[in-house]
Amino acid sequence: MSEESWSDTLGWALGQASALAMMFGGVVPYIPQYLDIKRSENTEGFSLYVCLVLLIANTLRILFWFGHWFELPLLFQSIIMNVTMIMLIKLCVAIKNRGQIVHNKEHVFTDFDYDYFWEWTDVQSYIEFMLTFTTFGCLLMFIFIDTSIFVETVGFISVLTEALLAVPQFYKNFISKSTFGMSRKMVLMWLMGDTFKTIYFWQRSAPLQFFVCGCLQIGIDIAVLFQCLLYRKKKSHLIN
Template identity: 60%
Template sequence: MDTVVDELYLSLSNVVKWIAIGAIVFGGIVPYIPQYKEIKRTEDTEGFSLFVCLTLLIANTLRIFFWFGKQYELPLLIQSIIMNITMLAMVHLCVNIRNKNQIIRNKDKVFSDFDLQYFWAWTDFISYIDFLIVFHIACGIVMYLFIDVPLFVELVGFLAVLFEAMLGVPQLKKNYQNKSTLGMSVKMVLMWTTGDIFKTIYFLVRQAPPQFWICGVLQILIDIGILSQVYLYRNSSGVRAKKQDMPD
């Protein structure tokens, strides 16, 4: 009888483990599905900060290179790769819609102009790819040179999770500038919060490096700040929505 119970417990533990791994690997992309659909439906990118994508691309790229210096759990590495692909899909959509909505076609702004004024506001998707290629090459060279320096490796890991913790800051700033959360998917932020809580608990239980769970807590606090803006700007968002719905 005890053997049957032990086998059942082991099987249940394995199921829970694989569910947790699946949630870690793919859970990060789920919040961006409603935001992606919202942008595609309205053909308006005004309420979404593209710097959210930049923050996550930097964070996950650093985390990928951190793995070469300190090999943490494989699901976290796979998650970083999938998140980078997801962020590129978001950038591609936003760039296409911005170009489509331009009534008067201005001069193209591209990465090769090296104009800081238009950094991450380029008008072609290839420029974003060019930036990421350069960033990956730079990270690869530096990591290769200092991979045997433990302090440097730990610094890369800390910067990776710190950037990820800051992913909500551009959206927080965007909402503050607009004095509205119109165009931002509230579902996305709610999923951020749920995912960040789950992720932080996972880090603690699995004894991930301290950088991971410390920044996870910071990320939860920023999520709460954005959700507070939804309440604070509820009236102004409603007014803007009515104006947009009015016929010309």
């Protein structure tokens, strides 16, 4: 095989590896957090709003694909991430329900009680909310799919929402002045994954909003890591 053929083969292999990393790499940071929660049966250190942010962001990205096609690995990444978030929510809800000494009143999506938004006591409510959001989004995309400004706005909101992924966790840490229950491994993997993803966006000429918001995401990840140092002596025992 000629040197040029070897170079082409290597380039193809690296491209396939990068695509697979994009598809499945996004869920890797949540594996240690999932295992930590399952082992400790404690959900207090993890903000379920992280799941909300990711579900909204990736659902919008899927809708954006129909109006502005981009690489399939990014589309598959969003589908895989949504499934992962539902699994994480299922675990958290189950543990919270088991941990209740006194059985409190159930709170479900169809109550339409704003005070308990995203604090429902059954997994079905989270799924119902996402189905409602997705249906409404599909309807709007169907109506305005030929309107470029609408489609591009959906794409921008998608990546901006994902860029703010770590904000709920940052806020939770800030309020409690602690990072107890939060996996450092998860945050480190956020940073590594977001750095890889941003470089991938740049090299593959993804829509500009993907790259800009990737840079923002890296900055927020660093801020959460700084909290790990800031609160390490304030009654925090970080879970490894």
